[in-house]
Amino acid sequence: MSCPEFNELMSYADGEVAGADAARIRAHLEQCGSCRALLASQSDIENLYRGGFTEPSEARMESLGASIASDMRRRRFYTRVLPIAAALLVAIGGMRFMIRERIVEIPGTGGDLPVATQPAAGAGGEMSAETVLVTASVPPTPQLAADDVLMEQQDLGAGEESRTGDLLSQTVETVSSGTAGGAMPADSGGTFYCYGGSGTVADVQSTIADQTVAADREDDRYMLEQPATPLGGAEIADGAGGGGGAASGATAFGRTGEVGQSQEVSSEVFESGYAQEAEGGDYDNLPGCAGLAVSTVAAQRACERCAVVLEFDSSGNACSPDSLLLDEALPGWKDSLQGRIVDSILVVPVKELEEFLNE
Amino acid sequence: MIQLVLLAAVEVLDEDDPELLRRARAGDREAFGELFTKYGRRVYRVARRMCRNDEDAWDVTQEAFMRAMQAMPGFDPRYRFFTWIYRITTNLAINMSQKRKRHAEVMFDEEYGAEGLQALPDDLSEQASAGELTRAIEEAVQKLSPPLRAVFVLRVDQQLSYSEIASTLGIAMGTVMSRLNRARNEVRRAVGHLLEDGG
Structure with missing residues (x-):
C-alpha cells in the first residue's frame, strides 16, 4: 500500500x-509506522510552536x-x-468670493484683527448674504458681558418649537463692535475662525405680534447671513435708534462695528433669503430645519466657544448653505461620522x- | 426630534456578542473596548507570530484595532469578528514584514549565518533541547514568506479550520491547502535535523 x-x-x-478518504x-x-x-x-x-508563545502581561495589554x-x-x-473645519473654511472662503466681499475694519478695535465681510455694493449674487468671520487672534476688545448675554439667551425659552410660517419680527442685536472679537478667547490662537459662535450675537429677540417667543429664531443662519438685499417686499431698516x-438700540450682526444701529427684519426676509439661496441648492425642506436653531444655540453654549456649527435636518440634509457647501466640498463626510450624527447639528469646540x- | 451631537465619547453598555457588535458598529467606543478586551490577546498573538519583533507586533495590534474601529460600521455581522480582525491583522503584519524584510534578513543572517538554521552544527541535533527546538521552529516560521507564514500561524497556532483561514485571508481553500503544505514542509526541512528521527 502506497503512503499518502x-x-x-x-x-x-x-x-x-472526511468519509472514505479519512477511513482510508x-x-x-x-x-504504516513511517507515516505514524x-x-x-x-x-x-x-x-x-504553539506552546512556545509567551503571553503578554495584563499590564501590557491594558497599556x-x-x-x-x-x-x-x-x-x-x-x-x-479637521476636514470639517478645513471644508468650512473653504466654504466660507467660497462664500466670501461669491459675494465679493470686502474686508471692513471694525472701528475702535485698533487694527485689522476683528474683521467683518460685507457684500460689495451691487454684488447681487445668489448668496445674498453677509458673512462675519472673526479671527481667533482677535484681542478681547470690549466684551459686553457676553456670558451674561448668553444667560439671557437661555431665558428666551430655548427649546420652544419654531413656527416657521409665522410672521414675526426679529431684532438681531450685538452688544458692541467688540463682541464679534470676543467670540473667541484671546488665547485661542490665530488659526481658526469662529463661525457663528455664541457670543458674536449677544441677544436676539423674536416676537410674534406683541409676544416674545421662540428663542429658536436665534438661528445662526439668520445671524450670519442676513440678506443684503430686501427680499419679497420685506424691509430691512437700518438706522440708529431702531x-x-x-427693539431699539440694537446693532444687527453683519453690521458689526456700527454700534447703536439696529435692524428689524421680518422673518419673511429670512425665509425668502433661505429660499433664494436654496435655488442653487437642495433645501427642499427648510422649515424642517428651523427647529435646529435652538440646538444650535444650546450647542454653542455647551461648548462655549465653537469653531464649527453645522446644521442638518432629521434626514441628514443640509439646512444651511454652509452645510451644503460642506457636503459638496467633502462628499461623504457625514459617512465618516459613522452614523453618529443623527442629523442636526455638529459642533466642534x-x-x-x-x-x-x-x- | 433635534439631537445635539457633540464629539464627546458615547458611553454605553454591552451584553452579548451580537449586541456588542451592534453597538460597536454604531460607533460605541465602550463596546469596542470590550471587543478589545475579548480579542486583544488573540490579535496580539497573531501579530506577534507574524512579526519579527515584539515592537512591530504591538504596533500591528494597535493598528488592527484602530482600523477595525474605523471600519466597524461597514462590518457585516454575518461574518465573525475574529475572522475579520485577523484578516486586518495578517494584512498589516504582512505589510510590516515586507517593510522589514531586508532588516530581518540581515538580523537573521547575522545570527545564524547566510544559510540560516540549516547551517546549525550537526551535533546540535543530538543536544537540542525543547527550548532550542522551539526557538528553531519559531525562526523557521519567521523565515517563511508572509503569505505562507499567515496560513501556518492561523492553522497551527490559532487552529483555524481551512475554511476559516480561507475566509480570513480572502483566498481559496485550495490555496490554503497548498500554502499550508509548503509552509509545513519548509519548517520541517529547517528543523528536521533537530528532531530525534532526523525528520
Whole structure:
C-alpha cells in the first residue's frame, strides 16, 4: 500500500478529511509506522510552536488598550473635525468670493484683527448674504458681558418649537463692535475662525405680534447671513435708534462695528433669503430645519466657544448653505461620522480643535 | 426630534456578542473596548507570530484595532469578528514584514549565518533541547514568506479550520491547502535535523 502524500496526511490530522478518504488514511496509519512517525514528529513541531508563545502581561495589554483609546480619540478628531473645519473654511472662503466681499475694519478695535465681510455694493449674487468671520487672534476688545448675554439667551425659552410660517419680527442685536472679537478667547490662537459662535450675537429677540417667543429664531443662519438685499417686499431698516420695530438700540450682526444701529427684519426676509439661496441648492425642506436653531444655540453654549456649527435636518440634509457647501466640498463626510450624527447639528469646540493641533 | 451631537465619547453598555457588535458598529467606543478586551490577546498573538519583533507586533495590534474601529460600521455581522480582525491583522503584519524584510534578513543572517538554521552544527541535533527546538521552529516560521507564514500561524497556532483561514485571508481553500503544505514542509526541512528521527 502506497503512503499518502504529506499534505494528505496533514489534512487528515487537521480534521479536514472526511468519509472514505479519512477511513482510508486511518487504515493506512494503522499499518504504516513511517507515516505514524511522520505525523508524530510534525505534531511535535507544531505543539512546540504553539506552546512556545509567551503571553503578554495584563499590564501590557491594558497599556495597549489605553493607547488604542487615546489613538481613537485623536484619529476620530482628526478624521472628523479637521476636514470639517478645513471644508468650512473653504466654504466660507467660497462664500466670501461669491459675494465679493470686502474686508471692513471694525472701528475702535485698533487694527485689522476683528474683521467683518460685507457684500460689495451691487454684488447681487445668489448668496445674498453677509458673512462675519472673526479671527481667533482677535484681542478681547470690549466684551459686553457676553456670558451674561448668553444667560439671557437661555431665558428666551430655548427649546420652544419654531413656527416657521409665522410672521414675526426679529431684532438681531450685538452688544458692541467688540463682541464679534470676543467670540473667541484671546488665547485661542490665530488659526481658526469662529463661525457663528455664541457670543458674536449677544441677544436676539423674536416676537410674534406683541409676544416674545421662540428663542429658536436665534438661528445662526439668520445671524450670519442676513440678506443684503430686501427680499419679497420685506424691509430691512437700518438706522440708529431702531427701525421702528420691536427693539431699539440694537446693532444687527453683519453690521458689526456700527454700534447703536439696529435692524428689524421680518422673518419673511429670512425665509425668502433661505429660499433664494436654496435655488442653487437642495433645501427642499427648510422649515424642517428651523427647529435646529435652538440646538444650535444650546450647542454653542455647551461648548462655549465653537469653531464649527453645522446644521442638518432629521434626514441628514443640509439646512444651511454652509452645510451644503460642506457636503459638496467633502462628499461623504457625514459617512465618516459613522452614523453618529443623527442629523442636526455638529459642533466642534474650538478648544478641542486647538488641543488636537497642539498635540 | 433635534439631537445635539457633540464629539464627546458615547458611553454605553454591552451584553452579548451580537449586541456588542451592534453597538460597536454604531460607533460605541465602550463596546469596542470590550471587543478589545475579548480579542486583544488573540490579535496580539497573531501579530506577534507574524512579526519579527515584539515592537512591530504591538504596533500591528494597535493598528488592527484602530482600523477595525474605523471600519466597524461597514462590518457585516454575518461574518465573525475574529475572522475579520485577523484578516486586518495578517494584512498589516504582512505589510510590516515586507517593510522589514531586508532588516530581518540581515538580523537573521547575522545570527545564524547566510544559510540560516540549516547551517546549525550537526551535533546540535543530538543536544537540542525543547527550548532550542522551539526557538528553531519559531525562526523557521519567521523565515517563511508572509503569505505562507499567515496560513501556518492561523492553522497551527490559532487552529483555524481551512475554511476559516480561507475566509480570513480572502483566498481559496485550495490555496490554503497548498500554502499550508509548503509552509509545513519548509519548517520541517529547517528543523528536521533537530528532531530525534532526523525528520
